[in-house]
Amino acid sequence: MRFQELFGRTLREAPADAELTSHRLALRAGLIRPLGGGAYAWLPLGLRVLRRVEAIVRAELAGLNGQEILLPGLLPAELLQESGRWQPGLNEALLKCQNRDGRHYVLAADFQEALAAMAAHEIESYRDLPRLVYQIRSQYQDVARSRGGLIGLREFTVAEAYSLERTPAELDAAYDDVLAAWQRVFARVGLHPLLVEAPGGHEFAVFHPQGEEAVVRCDRCGYAARLEIAQARPSAGPSGTPEALAKVATPDCKTIEDVARYLGVETRQTLKAVFFVRDETELVFVVIRGDLEVSETKLIQALGGGTLRAASEAEIRAVGAEPGYASPVGLSVRTVDQPGGGVTVVADESVRAGVNFVAGANDAGFHLTGVNYPRDFAATTLADIAAVADGATCGRCGAGALHVEQAIVVGYCRRSGGRLSERLGAQFLDEGGKAQPVMMGCYGLMLERLVAAIIEAHHDAAGIVWPRSVAPFAVEVVTLGKEPLYHEQGRALYAELKRAGLEVLLDDRDERPGVKFADADLVGAPLRVTVSQRALERNALEGKWRHSEERFDIPLAGAAAAIVRLAGEE
Ligand SMILES: [Zn+2]
Known part of the structure; x- marks a missing residue:
């Protein structure tokens, strides 16, 4: 390919809104071009x-x-309906269109x-x-x-x-x-x-401050997982001898922080109730220690799949719980022994890490103290459903700290x-x-x-430094000088290299050396070969690897064969 015939120009500057290095370089080197609305064409x-x-x-x-x-x-929508995965949450994530035949399709x-x-x-x-x-x-x-x-x-x-x-x-x-x-x-x-643990298997993650996914890594044992399913060891909760349940007045205490402040305890000594509706049919009552947050991904896994949304106050009252003062104590809980009736309660492992918790009394303005699991309440499922925070103790080795990146x-x-x-x-x-x-x-x-x-992994200030395996061209031949002779010599070399099966880019444009070298660095072919008066006077061509500053002579006699050998070596 000759540079001057290439469809797609190199750019000196990238658009100001291109934040990532890879985005800026892909635009500048003429790899991709935006068509608006987040659509890109490959050049x-x-x-x-x-x-x-x-x-x-x-x-x-x-x-x-x-x-x-x-x-x-373009798939018929019925296929997804039959699969049972056609659900409100997924629906919105799919791009639907209706054909003139009246049928629905999804991209x-x-x-x-x-x-x-x-x-x-x-x-x-x-x-x-x-x-x-x-x-x-x-x-x-x-x-x-x-x-x-x-x-x-x-x-x-x-x-x-x-x-x-x-x-x-x-x-x-x-x-x-x-x-x-x-x-x-x-x-x-x-x-x-x-290699990172992810829902249903593994993912391969490249750490980058502007990446879209949050990944957790242990600084000690090498454990790595997607944030939403990462496992941490809960910090110790309150200790002591189990006390009797007692009902105390907690007026105007609607949040965990209100209750903790009013009773003079830490939030880790409280139990928090969170309510979801699963698949638009089942109310799920979640109990977790007051200092932790629920991971919805872990909760879905613990429930065996489905979709979740937050429950309304009316839906919470319908199972006998009082919004703001709710707890599973005294409720009819669906358990293995009682599979038919009762409410589904999912308790986080943290309810076992501690004694004498403060929990709601299902009575507006009142809480219970001395709440102990499993003495005072049952759970349909006990599982790790807590979201992991940066710095938490690793759930795998129990010693390292988890860092979110x-x-x-x-x-x-x-x-x-x-x-x-x-x-x-x-x-x-x-x-x-x-x-x-x-x-x-x-x-x-x-x-x-x-x-x-x-x-992102292979670039420098001047442009892309392609690994040989994926480079768009193995070699770029650059011709310099005012005399047509040097350009003709470069074109002959280009033809010879192409005949030898090499992917070659030829820059025989009428441009200054600085412009041509800057473009060669930007486009990033692993090997650059310059045909110039100075080198020819030494009966040589000038070679330079993209990843190195060093220049070296390639003897003119047998130059093509030597370049083919070099390009295969790197
Ligand atoms: Zn660890």
Whole structure:
């Protein structure tokens, strides 16, 4: 490719609203161009990088016998309705459109339903399993504000693999294989993301102050998890000998802080009641120590899925609790022994870390003291549902401190299991002739974010310093001088290198050396070869690696072969 024929210009300055380094450099180097409304076009230079990343992903999945498929991005809404995942919360996150045929479609934010529906067609017996299929295509997400260029896109490219298995053990094996393949992809493109525990599996996170996800890391044992599911050890609560329950007047004390102040105790000596409605049908009464907050993600996991919203005062009163003065003490709680009636109470582990708590009395203006679990109240479920705060004690090693950091999530691995297969009829006949749900695993790499993370990790003040594996061009040939001779010599070298199979960018523009070198540094080809009068007088070309300041001579005789060798070495 000749620089002067390239579609897409380099820019001296990036727009002021481009905050991330990767965003600024991708714009300046002419990799991407904004079309407004958070939409970006890939220009030829950027698309070359994206295609090289895709080729690495395809090669790694081919090594696992992965087979490439292509699912439609516009899916009929019925597919999601049948899957049981068509819920208010999810609805809003999908981009809906109504066709002229009156049917509703969604721009896919997720292809699990489509894959399960296909498995229902293609899989009949245990002989058809296991399988690994994948696709590389656009996905869509509803974002409030697009920021950070390649990081928070509404339309983005995902390499998404699906594994289909007979048993949970087979799923575990496939999970480990794809996770290792993703790690090889990262190593090949020059990234070393941290493996982080996430809902349903793992994520790969690159720490960056402007990343969109909050990740927690232990400074001692290496434990890392998404903030919303991270596990901390609750600090010690009040200690002592359990006392008898007593009802005390607490006028005008509607918040935990009011009660603690009024009774002269710390908030960690109180129990807080929080109310949610699950799936628009069931009231969930959450009890947690007063100094902690509820993680809704952990709560959903503890409940086994569904959607949550805050309950209204009327909904709270309907189960016999008094808003502002609520506690599970004295309520009819749904338990294993009493599965039919009663209210669902989820208690955080922290209710066990302490004695003689202050809790509501379900009577306006009154609280109870001396509340002890499980003596005074029951819980349907006891689980860790507390949100983790920065500096909390690690729940894994119990010694280190957890630190919350922002990160860019570039990939994920999830065990979906057989739930969706059951809903959509993806079954196989086992060796005994019995129908079983197909086990599914789901694995993704977000390619634009990956490119952004590569630029964040590989750049300097002058521009991008591409790793050889993903560089848009292996070599840039720059010609300098007023005489046509030098430019002709450069063009001959360019033609020879191309014939040898190298990806070469030729800058034979009529520009000052400073402009051409600045563009070469910005675009970031690993090797720069300059054809100039000064070097030719030494019977040489001037070579320079992008990652180094050192310049070196490449003898003119056999120069092309030497450059091909150098480009392959780095
Ligand atoms: Zn730890």
